[in-house]
Amino acid sequence: MLMQTAVSERQKGDELVTLVGAGIRRNSRWLVRGVDLSIHRGEIVTLIGPNGAGKSTTAKMAIGVLRADEGKVNRKPGLKIGYVPQKLAIDWTMPLSVRRLMRLTGKLDDGALMAALTDVGIPHLVDAEVRHLSGGEFQRALLARAIARNPDLLVLDEPVQGVDFAGESALYELIRTIRNKTGCGILLISHDLHMVMADTDTVICLNGHVCCRGTPEAVSRSDDYRRLFGNVGAGLAVYSHHHDHTHLPDGRVQHKDGSVTDHCHPDDGHHHDGHDHKHDHYGHHDHSHAHVEETSNNPVHAHDGNHTSHQGHVDGEIGKNSHAHDDHAHAVGEGHRHA
């Protein structure tokens, strides 16, 4: 009930982006079609779906990197967007420092650059070589780049890729913290159906069209979701965990009382002994589930995929101050990290 109240309060925030019956067509094929979604200030919307379901395409349509071929996309005038693309085309044989990576997408003064790196916990890596970063550090650097210009909307395309389970949970916590601190709206993409942030207000399950939508719990119970992905038993595992210590990005450990040590204490609670989550038979963590229920704001409803076309003007321009970039903007070569 509390969760429902929080959700509806958050949804009172400004509408940042709205898609109505939006679709993208290439080579006589609809990559995705009939997408209805909106993201408000302070709201986290998560797109899930199998490979090729149209998640990245939908995100690019939402931020204006792709122009919708049918339907409507409306963005708040002057909307500032921070984007973490799924793939970066970078020549990994060339030296590239974190500082330079942060500036590839536009000017950024030292103060803002360091503040963003500090927010994501890696200020000490400002002069590190990007190719030497761990998976988690690299994702943090991308996140820092996306938040550095105070976006109204953050679009994160698989922001936990190449990151282990502990790192995933830390990154999701960081994303939640950013949302709480800045009040920005977040469009999050995950193809891991079993791992969705507890703080997600709405999950939209795509499969070329919107298959179903609702809160994480409601989606996992929906017949359409089960038809598409099978009965996953435990349903969507959503992060909702309470550690008695935190692993800091520099490898040290911060305890509940605020003290910091180089290592965990022998009696610290760890992921496998005394926590509220366990591995399920899919090899995924099964964290304690957030108790979120279907609400009138988040109804579970099925789409049959035969959407009528929505006529209307398509706004394909990104707001003036937007910092969204396509995957291959600033590309040098075709090497993909964590491919």
Ligand SMILES: Nc1ncnc2c1ncn2[C@@H]1O[C@H](COP(=O)(O)OP(=O)(O)OP(=O)(O)O)[C@@H](O)[C@H]1O
């Ligand atoms: N420019 C393009 N031209 C033709 N087909 C495209 C283009 N871009 C994407 N596609 C196709 O559109 C479909 C949806 O791609 P998209 O990247 O949106 O999927 P996704 O849900 O993000 O998948 P994944 O989980 O694998 O990242 C795929 O079949 C892809 O091959």
